[in-house]
Amino acid sequence: MLSHLNLEATELRLGLPGSIDDVPSNNKRPSPEDHQTPPAPKAQIVGWPPVKSYRKSTAAAKNEEAESGMYVKVSMDGAPYLRKIDIRLYNGYSHLLTALEDMFKLSIGEYSEREGYKGSEYAPAYEDKDGDLMLVGDVPWEMFMSSCKRLRIMRGADARGLASAQ
DSSP states (O other), rough: TTTTOGGGGGOOOOOOOOTTSSSTTTTTHHHGOOOSSOOOOOOOOOOOSSOOOHHHHHHHHHHHHHOOOEEEEEEEOSSOOOEEEEGOSSHHHHHHHHHHHHHHOOOOOOOOOBBSSTTOSEEEEEEEESEEEEETTTHHHHHHHOOOEHHHOOOOOGGGSSSSOO
């Protein structure tokens, strides 16, 4: 009754894909002598995708640049662009503020601990590691350099609440 069904075509066999013809029909495992030459080993892939040498040198230059400086972004209220400066190039607040005035063509004025940047249309603020917005000049220069993540030149009216209350 089952003789007319071709069960050998649907028989499951153990073995590597594509080696069905090599397996003997007696359902025994092939001996090592039955195998012919092993498949060629695949070439070892070192890195993917491959990186061109000019990209490697560009990446190395960027890493050296990042290690040599401490870059922070500087934004100004109302300006459609950002600047990036290295704050390690400046030796104090007065030097930094002069550079910001020249960069954005504005006048910031003098800082007072009691009144902040009173009398100026703009006031520089910075975002520290914790994400708090503080006026530039509220802390000693070394502390500012270690905690500054971003600079923002705000309109004077917006910065009134940031002045340290003493």
